[in-house]
Amino acid sequence: MTIERTDRLGPTGHWRSLDERDGGATFLERLESEFPEGASEAPADDSRRRFLQVMSASIALAGLAGCEWPEEEIVPFGKRPEGYRPGRVARFATTFEFGGRVRPVLVSSYDGRPIKVEGNPEHPLSRGAADVWSQATVLDLYDPDRSRSAFAKGRGIAVKASPGEVDEVLARHRAGLLEGKRVAFLAAPSTSPTRTDLVRRLREIAPNASWYVSGPFDARHEVQGTSSVGLGVARAAFDLEKADVIVDLEADLLGTHVDALTNARGYALRRNPDAGNMSRVHAFEACVSSTGTAADHRFPVPSSIIGSVLVLVARALLDHGRLDDDAGLRNAFASGLDAQVARRRVAALSNAERVFAAIDAVVDDLTHAGANAAIAVGMRQMPAVHALAWEIHRALGAVSNTVRPVSAHYDEPDTDLVRLTAALNAGEVDTIFVLDANPIHDAPAGLEFSSAYAKASHRIHVGLHRDETAQASTWHIPMSHVLEAWGDAIAPDGSVCAVQPLIEPLYETRSVLEVLSRLIDTTPLKGHDLVRRRFGILPPTDESIVDPNAALEIAWHAFLHDGFQPGRPAPITPTSVRPAVWQSMREDRGSGLELEIVPCAKVLDGRFANNAWLQELPDAVQKLTWDNALLVSVAYAREHGLNDGDVVRVTTSTSSLEAPVVVQPGQARGTAALAAGYGRTHAGRVGDGVGVNAWTLVDEAGRTSVAGVQLEKTGRKITLASTQEHYLIDERGFAERERRAPSLAREGTLSEYREHPEFAEHRGVHHPPLVSLWEENDYSEGPQWAMAIDLNTCTGCNACVTACQAENNIPVVGRDQVTRGREMHWMRIDRYFVGDPDEPAVSYQPVGCAQCELAPCESVCPVGATMHSTEGLNVMAYNRCVGTRYCANNCPYKVRRFNFYDFREQETPVESLAHNPEVTIRSRGVMEKCTYCVQRIEHARINAKVQRRPMRDGDVVTACQQTCPTQAITFGDRTDPDAVVTKAQKDHRAYQLLGELNLKPRTMFLARIRNPHPSLAPHDTHGGGHGDDHDAGAAHHG
């Protein structure tokens, strides 16, 4: 039966999971039920009977409690701070820096507590966008597992230490530093000029101090590659707005890349199919990334082969001979690059023919694009691959056009973890400070860092949590969260960004800068003074102000107000060329199954492991929550009979671990992938024991592509908390699915679109004229709210989902509840695979409540809890809801969410500080869903009223729209003919999801347009979705 379905579906249909594609039993079962089976059952540890008892008891108690009117207090300030208005949100610009990423943000503070992080709209690199990590950090601030006090450990017993004792111990170590004790520092990469300054002074006062910078997935390889071609201690930063052609070699430019937000904006600006200059993206990668799914062409290639692909591209470019300056490339081939070796390696791939064709297409595109080409190489690639990309950029004349070297802020790029481990093992370190890093968890297991670490007699850890490294240390000093601390950072464009506190430290914490100052400065300074001191030595920007002190004061206030001071990137000192780098490309990487250890798009390298928002975020591609899994290719899974959830033993030459399998369409054959950042043992109550620790499989060289991996079935199977088959849209019968799926996430090619601009409309289901069963309301008077989502620029980055969660107080339900289909996200991103399971194209479709004018949910509500507003909103009155769930059953988009539990019961008082007071906290038994951020609408309306003006387009910005890095979401009043949303909804590509049901949804989608290279077979995106012939004939060109 399975085979029959596969055949019938053919290679072109849209599908969400392999189970769906093959018509597996699980999928059928889920399709037929409103909520997945067991969704109405109470969790196993609370039997249904017990549940009912608790329910009735709480009703009785509620009755009693209702007799008493709660007495509330109003507590005004003794002296109200200037400019402070009780109950009004204040916004402050600050900067979040992590893992080399600089994210200028704007944080909303309600009565003194930060509640929401958005991008800083003034900063040219973020323009209001924020990634999931910056947004979720507000939850980290209120994390009840944060370390609250220092401890000293002697004979294995940790004793709480007061801040005074911390000062004492730091003073002792300062004395030691001055005496010439051998003190090592290990710090996470940071661009902070204040920190750089402190490190410089450290070197002056302490001759025997050594400073190591290391973090998982840092830019070390890239820096080595860049410096070996003479471009300095730098990494590549891109300007994708200028790029006609983007070649993404595992760099994930739009996802986990350090400049992802900037890249996404640049990319989106060039994806307008009407502008006539739509860019083309080629992606070569082993496991499916956000960028791979956004690309016009994605080629699954093992990580170790990507270098060879680039060598062949370089060779072909040289042979074509239309280059600006090919001296560097010629030298590279003269000093060790070998196209023959590369060709042999690529030829060994199972999809070699396609990869060769891809290389030809890429070369063709690069030749045409010339200086407007961008080649991005992932941080996991060897230095030589980065160096080669630079040489190609140089040859094409792209350097300082689409790509430029920017400072990587490594003082000495070679002082890495390997050397530190060697120094520790050699007994050359008496004291080690670990500053905001967690090497015990994330150092490659092959290094055996923990045993080396134990050799230092004083081990002082400064961090947010009492994590793995804190446990192995003799001292732990709790660190202030970024929203509690002063600091600074330098963005790739050279602007100096301010880090300023939104709130006094909640606990006895201090920042890394303050710890360093205690060690380095004669009179230790507070964070503010440190940053101010450093700011004082910056050159003044406004020369018209004569008094230097006044000028500085003005500049400082502007710096804090704007959150940054514009600047030019610091000039980069060129390095000497090292031709030896090319030799490394010849090294054989071994054979057998290749394991790729990749950064997680949610918990990154594990630093966000205790963040429940991120843990519960469905991964863009696998839709997996609360776990990492070994991703294997479809071919491998078929061959070895593996299925989702099968636990396998992964064995490398040095170690092994057990991990569940997810069969990942698009995973390169011959590779498997495992996300890092899981398997934490001391992350906290959220992150402990989630997933497996990928670092245990990494050898001492830190290679994240491990060759010759063995997989062995254990026979066990676990249930993975995946959301991919939850909330399916019932397309009226399984047989019709194949025909209709392309009508949900519609897409076409650029040539198709040019020939046939209305193709998206025609791709819908053909139906007789729609007749309404109801007398329709009049919605001609404004404002009438509407939304448009452009599928063309959606990269599935999840920023909107997190923004929605933060804005609307959406609870986290936990792993067990997700497996029952009870996740609460108001916005989900549907992911469709298109075509061949080995090399599928991927489409995303963010779906929230579409606010149907003829909403089927409203007509079935027995208590009038969901009603239609005069402005076209499908509103929920939570207090009326009695929880029949009829509405969810009747919703064709499956966007309604039910509170099966009171998820706030477990919450600590600190955690509840993160809530947005503008949105009601829903209780158990209540249905909820996207409201189009009605609180923002009302706020904008009242604001306009107070300012005594009519509302304007752009007054209301929904949370998802605000944060979208590619600005794919537009929102506004559709009765306003000049509103952006009105124009978007009138676009040729605009269509209604399930329009044939005559729901009149207010949310419309804009079809995705791919821009394939003419020589590569375009993804067939039609899938037989046409009802009539005249379209089908016309649309099959190009």
Added chain:
Amino acid sequence: MSPSTPPDSSRWTFPRWTNRLREIGAVAAVGGLVYVVVLLTLLFGPETSAIGYAPDQPVAYSHAVHAGELDIDCRYCHDTVMQTAQAAIPPAATCMNCHASVRAESDKLAPVRAAFESGEPLRWKRVHDLPDFVYFDHSAHVNSGVGCVSCHGRVDRMEVVQQEKALTMGWCLDCHRDPTPYIQPRETVTALDWERSDASVAPAQLIQDYDITPSTDCSTCHR
């Protein structure tokens, strides 16, 4: 259940107490009736909507003196009312603007002076308390010409502030459905003794001028 065990017949006979079911029923019926009457009386009585609620405050502050006798504008103390959702309770510093020199030694003002000096806030009892799922915004109302008096009554005559209106949803909707009787010129919103006269602008005109389109959508107040 195994077939060899005979069914326990006592399970199927009525217990003895059921003989008195008729009497129990009568008592329950009378009791029920009393219960319903009491319940309904309580439900719709002014006590339930807390009309007349006038808790003791930490400072014996008299609106009658300040707003009435001295005729201080409401906005001198509740200064955020025109711009934000809340008509903020003033900080002790506002009191001290005058009371640093006026009755500077008064015992009644001791808590205010303490709050001002220490920064330790005064804890006032909230009189007009809407449920937490209601998002009321002062600025939206006063900027539309709804006077303070419409919801708070003659505060300028109150020695101790008390709740005068029901503040129930029905009461809110009365005005949202037809605001005409309640709209006054914006300049007069804090004039608690303002009365419509022949000389005043017609309410219909004000509604048009101020672009007042009160909504009865759920989302206007519930989010």
